[in-house]
Amino acid sequence: MSLLGAFDVSGSALSAQSIRLNVTASNLANAETVSSNRETTYRARHPIFSTAMGMFQDDPAVAGVKVKGIVESQAELRMRYEPEHPQSNEDGYIFLPNVNPIEEMANMISASRSYEYNVEAMNTTKQLMLATLRLGQ
Amino acid sequence: MRFNLDKAMGIHETALYVRAKRSSVLSSNLANSDTPNYKARDIDFKEVLHNAAGMQTTGSLKTTNGKHIQPGGYDAKSAELLYRHPLQPSVDDNTVDAQMEKAKFAENAMQYQTSLNFLTGKIKGLTKALKGE
Numbered sequence: 001m002s003l004l005g006a007f008d009v010s011g012s013a014l015s016a017q018s019i020r021l022n023v024t025a026s027n028l029a030n031a032e033t034v035s036s037n038r039e040t041t042y043r044a045r046h047p048i049f050s051t052a053m054g055m056f057q058d059d060p061a062v063a064g065v066k067v068k069g070i071v072e073s074q075a076e077l078r079m080r081y082e083p084e085h086p087q088s089n090e091d092g093y094i095f096l097p098n099v100n101p102i103e104e105m106a107n108m109i110s111a112s113r114s115y116e117y118n119v120e121a122m123n124t125t126k127q128l129m130l131a132t133l134r135l136g137q
Numbered sequence: 138m139r140f141n142l143d144k145a146m147g148i149h150e151t152a153l154y155v156r157a158k159r160s161s162v163l164s165s166n167l168a169n170s171d172t173p174n175y176k177a178r179d180i181d182f183k184e185v186l187h188n189a190a191g192m193q194t195t196g197s198l199k200t201t202n203g204k205h206i207q208p209g210g211y212d213a214k215s216a217e218l219l220y221r222h223p224l225q226p227s228v229d230d231n232t233v234d235a236q237m238e239k240a241k242f243a244e245n246a247m248q249y250q251t252s253l254n255f256l257t258g259k260i261k262g263l264t265k266a267l268k269g270e
Contacts, residue, residue, distance in 0.1 A: 065171075135257060
């Protein structure tokens with residue numbers, strides 16, 4: 001039954017988008033996490049989506065999404081001169097993450113919209129399946 | 138006159154299969170709206186239905202064993218998947234237009250329900266004839 005495939009596909013999208021939302025939340029939460037050196041500073045994370053062909057059924061029409069991995073942004077970290085800060089290094093600098101809050105907010109809105117219309121697609125599929133079960137009544 | 142249930146249901150049974158298939162394809166598009174390099178796909182409903190309807194009347198296999206099963210009709214996997222023409226290019230090479238796909242998905246869902254209604258009508262008619270009330 002083809003409609004069951006649609007369920008799996010929408011489900012994989014929900015899972016991928018919720019990972020994206022989680023990553024965005026952790027980026028925003030850590031946007032001001034201070035560190036005293038480059039290595040231990042938090043870096044913005046981003047999930048990489050890829051199409052999962054044949055993940056559910058051996059059918060090219062049923063293509064889900066999977067998160068291939070999570071990469072850390074290689075953008076330059078923010079440095080601030082604050083000698084009084086308890087975590088400042090010997091030169092008096094503190095390191096702040098390379099999280100761009102505006103970019104993260106845009107990402108969050110995009111993820112929640114995608115999540116929404118995948119839920120909608122799932123609901124429609126459910127209604128169609130229920131209608132099919134009631135066939136002839 | 139022999140009664141054939143498949144024939145009584147007409148094209149609507151096959152149409153339902155093709156609609157279900159298209160619903161999978163369109164939900165794949167929606168699911169992959171943020172996947173880089175994904176190309177939106179669709180099926181040509183008219184073409185696939187035409188082929189599927191032809192298969193139902195001509196599809197018969199040579200059997201060498203009593204347990205072999207004749208094809209019951211349309212195989213949803215055989216539908217040809219086409220690529221959609223993007224309205225405008227995107228930086229990540231994704232050709233999904235989420236709004237358009239949503240519209241198509243809703244349209245397809247409605248047509249699926251229409252096919253269901255037609256089938257319900259046929260079944261009701263048959264039940265009425267069988268009861269003879």
